[in-house]
Amino acid sequence: MGIAGDIVIIVLAALTCGLLAHRLHQPVMLGYILAGIIIGPFTGGVTVSDAHQIEKLAEIGVALLLFALGLEFSLKELRPVRIIALIGTPIQMLLTIGFGYLVGIYLGWNQIAALWLGGLVSLSSTMVILKTLVSQGMMGTLSSRVMIGILIVQDLAVVPLMILLPQMSNPESGLPLLGFALLKSGLFLVGMLLLGTRLLPHLLARIAHWNSRELFLLSITAIGLGIGYLTYMLGLSFALGAFVAGMVLSESDYGHQALSDIIPLRDLFGLLFFTSVGMLLDPNFLLENWRVICLLVLVVGLGKGLILAVSTRAFGYRNVVPLAVGLGMFQIGEFSFVLGQVGFSGEFLSQQQYSTVLTATIFSMFITPFVSGLTAPVYGLRRRFLAAESLLSAHLNMETLAHHVVIAGGGRVGQHVAQLFSALDVSFVIIESNHSRFEQCRTRGFSVLYGDASQPTVLAAACLEKADQLLLTLPEITAALGIVSQAQKHNARLNIVARAEGEEQLRSLYRDGVYMVIMPELEAGLEIARQALLHLKLPIPKIQQYTDSMRRDYLHPELQDSSQGQELRLLKNARELLELRWERLGAESLMAGHSIRDLDIRRTTGSSVVGVLRGAEFTPNPSADFVFANGDLVAVLASTRQAAEEQK
Numbered sequence: 001m002g003i004a005g006d007i008v009i010i011v012l013a014a015l016t017c018g019l020l021a022h023r024l025h026q027p028v029m030l031g032y033i034l035a036g037i038i039i040g041p042f043t044g045g046v047t048v049s050d051a052h053q054i055e056k057l058a059e060i061g062v063a064l065l066l067f068a069l070g071l072e073f074s075l076k077e078l079r080p081v082r083i084i085a086l087i088g089t090p091i092q093m094l095l096t097i098g099f100g101y102l103v104g105i106y107l108g109w110n111q112i113a114a115l116w117l118g119g120l121v122s123l124s125s126t127m128v129i130l131k132t133l134v135s136q137g138m139m140g141t142l143s144s145r146v147m148i149g150i151l152i153v154q155d156l157a158v159v160p161l162m163i164l165l166p167q168m169s170n171p172e173s174g175l176p177l178l179g180f181a182l183l184k185s186g187l188f189l190v191g192m193l194l195l196g197t198r199l200l201p202h203l204l205a206r207i208a209h210w211n212s213r214e215l216f217l218l219s220i221t222a223i224g225l226g227i228g229y230l231t232y233m234l235g236l237s238f239a240l241g242a243f244v245a246g247m248v249l250s251e252s253d254y255g256h257q258a259l260s261d262i263i264p265l266r267d268l269f270g271l272l273f274f275t276s277v278g279m280l281l282d283p284n285f286l287l288e289n290w291r292v293i294c295l296l297v298l299v300v301g302l303g304k305g306l307i308l309a310v311s312t313r314a315f316g317y318r319n320v321v322p323l324a325v326g327l328g329m330f331q332i333g334e335f336s337f338v339l340g341q342v343g344f345s346g347e348f349l350s351q352q353q354y355s356t357v358l359t360a361t362i363f364s365m366f367i368t369p370f371v372s373g374l375t376a377p378v379y380g381l382r383r384r385f386l387a388a389e390s391l392l393s394a395h396l397n398m399e400t401l402a403h404h405v406v407i408a409g410g411g412r413v414g415q416h417v418a419q420l421f422s423a424l425d426v427s428f429v430i431i432e433s434n435h436s437r438f439e440q441c442r443t444r445g446f447s448v449l450y451g452d453a454s455q456p457t458v459l460a461a462a463c464l465e466k467a468d469q470l471l472l473t474l475p476e477i478t479a480a481l482g483i484v485s486q487a488q489k490h491n492a493r494l495n496i497v498a499r500a501e502g503e504e505q506l507r508s509l510y511r512d513g514v515y516m517v518i519m520p521e522l523e524a525g526l527e528i529a530r531q532a533l534l535h536l537k538l539p540i541p542k543i544q545q546y547t548d549s550m551r552r553d554y555l556h557p558e559l560q561d562s563s564q565g566q567e568l569r570l571l572k573n574a575r576e577l578l579e580l581r582w583e584r585l586g587a588e589s590l591m592a593g594h595s596i597r598d599l600d601i602r603r604t605t606g607s608s609v610v611g612v613l614r615g616a617e618f619t620p621n622p623s624a625d626f627v628f629a630n631g632d633l634v635a636v637l638a639s640t641r642q643a644a645e646e647q648k
Contacts, residue, residue, distance in 0.1 A: 002050070006049055007272075010054065014031065018035070030369060033274050033275070035278060039279070058272045058527070059297050061127075062273055062334065063242035064262065064269050066126065066239045067258070067262065068246060068263060070250060071250045071258055078349065079434075084149065084311075084312065085150055092311045093122040096121060096122040096303075100122065100300065102114075104116075116348050123158070123335050124330075124331060126155060127334055129329060141452055143325060149329055165339070165348070204219065211241070217265075223245055225242065228241035229241070280337070281359060282359070294363075297367075306326065319455065320455055328372045331368045333361075336363075337361065379457075384426075394441070396440035401463040401466060403425075404429060406431065406459075407473060408472045410431070410434075411474075412464070413499065414471075415430075415440070418446045428446075430446055430447065430448040430449065431462055432450060433450070434647065453479075455475075455486070463491050464494070471498075472499055472514075475499060480498055484498070484513065497517075498515070499520065500517045539581075580635060582634065586630065596623070596625070606608035607638040609626075612626065613632070613635075
């Protein structure tokens with residue numbers, strides 16, 4: 001059956017090993033790599049007929065993964081980490097190249113081969129890190145944003161490395177090629193921005209109007225892979241083009257639907273990628289050279305992880321973030337396969353050196369989930385035996401925090417909430433991971449803590465276990481879900497109110513146990529409608545009744561069949577039987593000068609006076625001896641039937 005039979009073998013082997021990995025509570029991708037080793041060309045038994053063709057298909061998996069990442073990607077999310085991504089990553093790569101060069105010299109390689117080793121180990125695995133972050137539930141955290149920012153710049157650096165490394169013997173000819181590659185990259189990005197903002201939204205709108213799920217999925221896939229292939233034809237990275245295409249589409253109205261449709265296809269081709277990685281591993285070569293390979297993985301992992309952790313710390317990230325970055329990005333990346341092939345075909349690397357790097361790369365990728373999973377326990381040991389690193393804070397007295405409100409996010413929404421709480425003397429603390437917004441909160445005198453609200457250390461510093469409520473003002477759903485998960489571990493009784501940007505996010509937050517989800521667009525629409533109805537002189541209670549009903553029906557659809565939903569409906573019916581009206585007592589009013597007892601309002605009308613506004617003074621629930629005066633604004637509570645009879 002050729003390649004069709006190979007795919008059947010891969011899927012069956014991946015399913016078996018994936019189930020085994022899941023049974024052992026390990027990431028499924030480790031099962032995929034193990035499946036590739038078992039059915040690879042070096043192990044005998046059932047094997048694929050053409051591993052090279054599978055490798056070509058696996059490139060689609062890398063492209064679709066980065067395409068999906070681009071759909072989830074937002075420049076706003078990476079804005080807090082732009083400095084370390086754009087400045088710190090080149091510094092980290094240069095330091096890692098130098099370190100890898102020294103390791104190559106130590107292993108007895110010549111200078112050119114040692115330099116190639118440095119270039120190969122300077123790249124981390126985007127595919128493995130993203131899968132690990134997803135399986136560990138770390139997407140959306142500050143640590144993950146730092147890693148993704150570094151990975152993007154590393155992937156962009158593949159093109160310069162592919163040009164410079166072969167030209168090291170003749171630097172003069174390499175620099176013009178590099179300049180030309182940078183020019184092509186710039187023109188491509190400008191073209192994609194123009195295409196994405198002007199043509200693609202109209203194209204997707206027309207396709208979505210046809211209401212064909214198949215055509216929409218096909219269109220999304222064609223856009224991602226087609227633009228990736230275009231970048232490949234231009235001499236750039238196939239995966240980079242797919243990422244840029246996803247990033248452009250993420251800004252359209254169809255980004256969320258495109259992401260949900262492409263995920264199954266991404267996971268299927270991702271299976272081919274990890275299986276093809278396993279196929280490259282020769283167990284016999286590993287057994288014969290295990291000392292050198294283990295030494296290379298250990299030395300490179302420790303050195304590269306340390307460089308990443310120190311550089312992250314140097315750019316101002318504290319607590320668990322440097323440790324998470326170092327333990328998560330120590331491995332050698334999949335683009336090293338491409339670079340290594342260039343080095344081997346150009347005779348810069350010998351067969352032995354190429355196989356050593358290839359095997360070390362696969363081994364480092366295989367152990368990544370285990371090493372990355374050590375972040376929490378290692379950080380816990382560090383805090384136990386070493387002095388805990390204090391969190392940056394302002395106007396915060398942790399000893400007095402109790403029954404307070406924790407606000408996750410110190411942006412405009414969070415600051416508005418904090419300003420209201422300050423005026424009402426409500427105890428609160430803001431958690432903010434963006435340093436500029438942290439400074440804004442500190443300048444305004446708010447109690448603020450600098451850190452990632454999804455990290456247990458930061459939540460403990462905010463005394464979440466003593467808090468009464470958690471407010472999530474962040475618009476990112478992945479970050480919000482991560483915070484909710486950690487918050488519930490700290491304080492199971494916590495009342496959580498979150499912000500959502502759409503119905504899908506709203507349902508996800510409710511499923512995760514959030515008490516109330518607020519949609520800014522809905523609230524803005526209801527307030528605009530309320531102001532219009534007030535201008536049309538509709539009764540205030542009637543306006544309030546309909547806006548509350550719309551808000552409740554929209555925000556709580558999943559409560560309709562629950563006991564809580566039944567209680568809400570009963571409350572709705574009870575409230576709709578009552579109507580609160582305000583009546584102004586004019587000069588001709590017969591009530592002026594008489595008390596509530598004298599008028600016997602409750603017996604004669606069935607209504608109750610629940611408040612009186614006289615000038616600037618409000619009297620709630622006035623006593624029976626209260627005497628009305630001209631100009632009083634009287635709040636009367638009556639049933640809707642009584643109110644209707646009075647209007648007749």
